[in-house]
Amino acid sequence: MIAVQDNKYAKMAHFGTSAGYKITSAALISSLLAYSIFATLLLYRYSHTPAPALRQQRPPYLPTAPDDLFDYITHVTVNCTNSLIVPGSTLSEGEDTSVSGHEGTYICLDGIPFTPDSCRIYSFGVNREDIKFETTMGKRGCRTHLVTALTEYSYAQVSKNVFLYPLELTNSSSIGAYTLDNFINLLSHMGKTIQYVKTTTKGSEWTLLRNLFTSGYEAYNHVKQIRMLLHLPLAKDENLSALDDMYRLLLGLEYHGYRLLYSRLIPGTSYVHYNMDRVVGTKYETVWLRQ
Template sequence: MAIDELNCSVNCRRGSVTCQTRGLHLEPRDVEPTCPTVPEKRCRAWGRSALQRRDGDWLWQLGSLDKFFDYLDNPHGHCLHKSLVGGRIEEKQKKIYMDGQKVVCTDPPFIMKPDSCKVFSFGIRMTHYEFELTMADFGCKVFIFDPEADRKTVEEMHPNFKMQLLRIGDDRRERRGSSSIHEWRRMSSIIDSELRSNKSYSIDYLKLDVQGDELNFLEEIITKRTRILIRFKQISIKINIGVIGTPSWADVDRYHRYFVSLERRGYRLFSSTADPVQHVRFILPEENRIANTHYDLVWGKCEE
């Protein structure tokens, strides 16, 4: 019997039925229409902050190397479906490794659609294009930024490749110019320009494999140009902490600022992998733990 015929109303939130007819006792399942199914919020798990997982404001105030590496070694983002994309076989000390793979979350909030997905890649190591080729084969438009590669050669690899021979620079370098044949431009300028030219608001995946001098400019987009930062759904960063045998506090402090900025803007670390080829393990005597110098880290930001 329909609920309006019984002059009843259903409180779906409380799970109760109220009828004006005396002596009529019903459950919500006894009448129609039934309570609508509330869709599960796909970002529920991603909304959980790292701070809620541990005691104290460890993320905002770096108290020890142990807390820093605890963040790296215990990803708190909840990606249920991870894919390893790209990679090539490398040999080191008579051991075979798969190098260059990137972790991509394929949960519903991050599902990429062929012919509409976009990937930005900064700092490829010359011939290492396996990740980019795999994403291009899937149907993504892949924007590659590297000053060392040959543009014609790269773009001939795949029709979905777009190559930019631009070296990432800072404001000072950009103002005074450079003797390099490659134009120095700020990362945020590059990203903003491509977003406007392609009429896009968001980019599915950002891969940052930068090192040395370029690290000084990475902070611009992560801590200052946040309007650009929030355009990315997933951000992959390869980091190198210190030299053989000891971590660099300068590097730790720098990356700590990056991590705080990402977390504050809703990004959650869901993948952390020690580089199998380049990593160097060292011991933290005070914390009595073994850590690594090279990590591949991936954050995701889920929005309803």
């Protein structure tokens, strides 16, 4: 009787163990099934979500926004104790006002020897209606060379110590077009100090920088001051690439030892940039000094 009862309880115990195993297995299967469904839905979701475009990492010397460029061309880092600002010539009646000129010119006089044999000035892309700075420096004793294609005149001496060359500054020489090295060679200024180089017309500033940085005569080691009238496009999205290129060229000045000495926003060229929340401009007079 006892044996029968033990057998009965043994069967009940076996049934309980089997039932518990079945319940545990069912729970495990349910969990795996739920996880499988969740994983499937997750994969489905991400398979139908466009992957974010990979952003190309920008080199550290390029601006992440136009703000960087405007900060760079307005942040003066060196000083001058004896400076001169020569105002531009008066506009003549009927003159094309779209051509740069008449803005006035800044120069630092520190250390300039005012003798024709040692004070050399190059002025590229000159507006022939505005050569007041050049004639002023000629009177002070600097031999000043006007290089411009915007003239019908031939090679000539314009005034005391001021000489005209009807040439265009370009990146490669041709008839009527010279590189900076061509011009240095023409005047036998190889290895000699050039006190001041100036650009005025639109585009001449960027041509000068490309010539300067690739000069076989290493002109960047001999030019003391560079005055450039910077012409910038509006800081719109479609112009960001052009602004990047301009900023990269300007940074080349710092690489070759130049620092910003003077910066001025030209009146009448300013606007408020809606994104940067600051007043910027399309034209700046900048002067860079090599120390």
